[in-house]
Amino acid sequence: MIEVTNLRKTFYVHKKAPGLRASFRSLFHREKTAKHAVKGATFRVEEGEILGLIGANGAGKTTLVKMLSGIIHPTSGDARVLGHVPWERSNELRRQVALIMGQKAQLWWDLPAADCFLLLRDIYQLPEQEYRTSLDKLSSMLGVKDVLNVQIRRLSLGERMKMELIAALLHSPRVLYLDEPTIGLDLTAQKAVRDFILEYRSQRAPAMILTSHYMEDIERLCKRIIIIREGEIVYDGGLRTVVEQYATEKTVTAHLKKNGELAVAKPEVARLGTVAECNAVCVKLRVPRDRVAEAAQALLHHYEVADITIEEPEIGQIIEQIMTARGGSDAGGPGAPESLGAPSIAGSSAENEEEGS
Amino acid sequence: MSLRLFRRLVFLEASKLMSYRGDFWITAVANLLATTVVHWFLMRAIFDTTGAETLGGYTLPEIMTYFIGVNLIGRVVRGADLQMGIASEIYDGGLSRYLLYPTRYLPFKYAQHLGAIIPEIIQMFLFAGILIAILGLPEESGVTWVSIAMTLPTLVIANLLYFLLSTPIQFTSFWADNVWSLGVLLRFTSLLLGGAMLPLTWFPESAMHALRYLPFVACCEFPVRVATGEVTTLGEYSLGLTVGLAWCGVLGLACLPIWRKGQLGYTGVGI
Ligand SMILES: Nc1ncnc2c1ncn2[C@@H]1O[C@H](COP(=O)(O)OP(=O)(O)O)[C@@H](O)[C@H]1O
Ligand SMILES: [Mg+2]
Numbered sequence: 001m002i003e004v005t006n007l008r009k010t011f012y013v014h015k016k017a018p019g020l021r022a023s024f025r026s027l028f029h030r031e032k033t034a035k036h037a038v039k040g041a042t043f044r045v046e047e048g049e050i051l052g053l054i055g056a057n058g059a060g061k062t063t064l065v066k067m068l069s070g071i072i073h074p075t076s077g078d079a080r081v082l083g084h085v086p087w088e089r090s091n092e093l094r095r096q097v098a099l100i101m102g103q104k105a106q107l108w109w110d111l112p113a114a115d116c117f118l119l120l121r122d123i124y125q126l127p128e129q130e131y132r133t134s135l136d137k138l139s140s141m142l143g144v145k146d147v148l149n150v151q152i153r154r155l156s157l158g159e160r161m162k163m164e165l166i167a168a169l170l171h172s173p174r175v176l177y178l179d180e181p182t183i184g185l186d187l188t189a190q191k192a193v194r195d196f197i198l199e200y201r202s203q204r205a206p207a208m209i210l211t212s213h214y215m216e217d218i219e220r221l222c223k224r225i226i227i228i229r230e231g232e233i234v235y236d237g238g239l240r241t242v243v244e245q246y247a248t249e250k251t252v253t254a255h256l257k258k259n260g261e262l263a264v265a266k267p268e269v270a271r272l273g274t275v276a277e278c279n280a281v282c283v284k285l286r287v288p289r290d291r292v293a294e295a296a297q298a299l300l301h302h303y304e305v306a307d308i309t310i311e312e313p314e315i316g317q318i319i320e321q322i323m324t325a326r327g328g329s330d331a332g333g334p335g336a337p338e339s340l341g342a343p344s345i346a347g348s349s350a351e352n353e354e355e356g357s
Numbered sequence: 358m359s360l361r362l363f364r365r366l367v368f369l370e371a372s373k374l375m376s377y378r379g380d381f382w383i384t385a386v387a388n389l390l391a392t393t394v395v396h397w398f399l400m401r402a403i404f405d406t407t408g409a410e411t412l413g414g415y416t417l418p419e420i421m422t423y424f425i426g427v428n429l430i431g432r433v434v435r436g437a438d439l440q441m442g443i444a445s446e447i448y449d450g451g452l453s454r455y456l457l458y459p460t461r462y463l464p465f466k467y468a469q470h471l472g473a474i475i476p477e478i479i480q481m482f483l484f485a486g487i488l489i490a491i492l493g494l495p496e497e498s499g500v501t502w503v504s505i506a507m508t509l510p511t512l513v514i515a516n517l518l519y520f521l522l523s524t525p526i527q528f529t530s531f532w533a534d535n536v537w538s539l540g541v542l543l544r545f546t547s548l549l550l551g552g553a554m555l556p557l558t559w560f561p562e563s564a565m566h567a568l569r570y571l572p573f574v575a576c577c578e579f580p581v582r583v584a585t586g587e588v589t590t591l592g593e594y595s596l597g598l599t600v601g602l603a604w605c606g607v608l609g610l611a612c613l614p615i616w617r618k619g620q621l622g623y624t625g626v627g628i
Contacts, residue, residue, distance in 0.1 A: 104450070
């Protein structure tokens with residue numbers, strides 16, 4: 001459904017020093033700086049798939065989505081959405097695509113939602129019957145039937161976002177881009193939006209690309225993720241497999257029998273990994289994956305253990321690490337997983353996709 | 358763009374303006390009164406000092422009729438021109454949403470522009486009716502039902518023409534950040550060269566002749582003269598319409614490559 005090949009976007013920004021003199025000089029001579037927002041993205045998204053696009057602020061997520069929805073032209077590279085080049089903006093393609101932006105209202109600010117929807121009906125030339133049934137279904141699913149006649153600008157952020165969702169789905173798009181759809185929403189509204197997206201997927205099986213800051217969104221909605229860092233795709237694969245590939249350590253925790261004594265970190269144990277916690281209740285040890293058994297044994301041997309747990313690190317933490325690790329020379333520095341710099345990982349894990357389910 | 362969508366846009370825009378701008382009527386009345394008073398004193402002074410009965414073919418009441426006509430018709434032609442809607446949408450990224458819709462941007466904007474002037478059209482007829490009822494028409498005035506009917510096509514052309522004049526200017530917003538001053542320039546030029554500040558007959562003969570072939574006259578002086586019954590021959594009437602239409606064609610065609618080039622570099626800021 002969506003095929004992206006080596007897509008790049010470079011923005012040129014005019015540099016101008018502050019001050020009147022600099023302004024005057026810039027009239028005649030303007031210096032341009034290049035900002036490589038997306039540096040060669042290659043991936044595919046299939047029907048019914050929700051791809052999570054994760055990255056820090058400024059990583060290039062929105063730029064990628066803007067190219068795929070046809071708002072901007074790429075600097076180089078190619079993309080096909082439903083067989084069309086998105087930035088050629090053929091009407092046939094645009095009738096089947098929708099973009100939802102959490103950060104920017106798309107609906108007409110000073111019209112009530114009901115009027116906006118009528119306008120969209122005419123823009124997409126929807127048959128009356130189809131329009132009525134989808135509007136009815138969508139608005140009752142999201143519980144906004146009673147505010148349809150209120151001007152958009154008077155709605156709460158959550159209500160407005162729901163209206164944006166309805167507006168985007170009225171024409172039943174087969175391709176859907178969601179750029180931070182839950183940003184700024186409270187937990188209930190976030191959940192409503194997520195449930196709604198899942199519901200829509202089960203009914204229509206569109207291809208979706210979702211960008212979000214909230215790990216919760218990603219964990220609930222996506223089986224496959226792409227992590228983008230400074231414009232480069234550094235991971236493309238299953239959400240769960242990211243743990244196996246990047247989490248080099250596990251946490252082994254020995255919960256101690258209650259005897260009121262403070263446990264001391266014994267050197268026999270400490271040499272196996274990092275002692276994260278050591279007190280009267282538990283001893284917590286972070287060890288490389290291949291030394292987990294050894295560590296558990298050592299703990300059992302050296303302490304009076306009531307229970308023992310072995311945990312993977314949180315997905316969110318790992319992704320956070322991958323997202324924010326510096327590319328290039330700094331990779332592999334303290335705290336960074338060793339394999340971070342390896343470009344071979346991107347695109348190699350199509351076979352892993354189902355593992356997250 | 359379907360006719361149905363076009364109609365809906367016009368309707369929505371018009372009802373929006375009518376319902377929410379309470380100051381709209383006050384501004385309109387104040388504007389008409391102020392300009393008319395200024396013109397009245399100015400013209401009386403000119404006629405008094407020269408001592409002439411007519412100037413450039415106009416008597417004092419006739420020239421006042423002309424200026425009131427320019428005021429009423431001008432607002433219908435220009436609509437909300439100074440708001441530079443297209444330029445600001447390019448500047449603030451509002452254009453993005455229209456690029457997603459399966460419809461064309463310019464017809465969309467034109468429909469909204471038309472919708473925005475519907476209140477002005479209503480005002481034009483209302484004010485003209487009130488003024489004629491109170492002051493009456495000057496002697497030998499040519500305003501008739503026929504002249505009013507003949508004005509309608511000229512207004513349609515004038516409105517489209519002014520929109521198409523301002524569009525390429527607004528498109529420069531793809532390359533430059535502050536194009537509002539260009540909008541002011543266009544307005545001033547069209548008022549001056551279109552005969553809104555001085556009647557064209559007051560210009561030198563050769564200039565007057567040349568101006569007839571520029572787009573500005575079709576936006577301003579021509580519809581007014583048709584309304585007041587000064588355009589009497591079919592030849593002159595059809596020449597005026599043809600000049601207006603030809604410029605619409607030229608400018609419409611000019612918009613296309615500018616748009617194409619501009620949207621290539623559009624970066625959709627703001628998201
Ligand atoms: N219209 C633009 N003009 C210039 N630079 C831009 C523009 N849009 C984005 N950028 C730059 O490109 C980078 C990626 O931005 P963006 O795709 O919006 O990031 P994200 O959505 O991942 O937070 C940022 O460094 C940003 O400064
Ligand atoms: Mg973004």
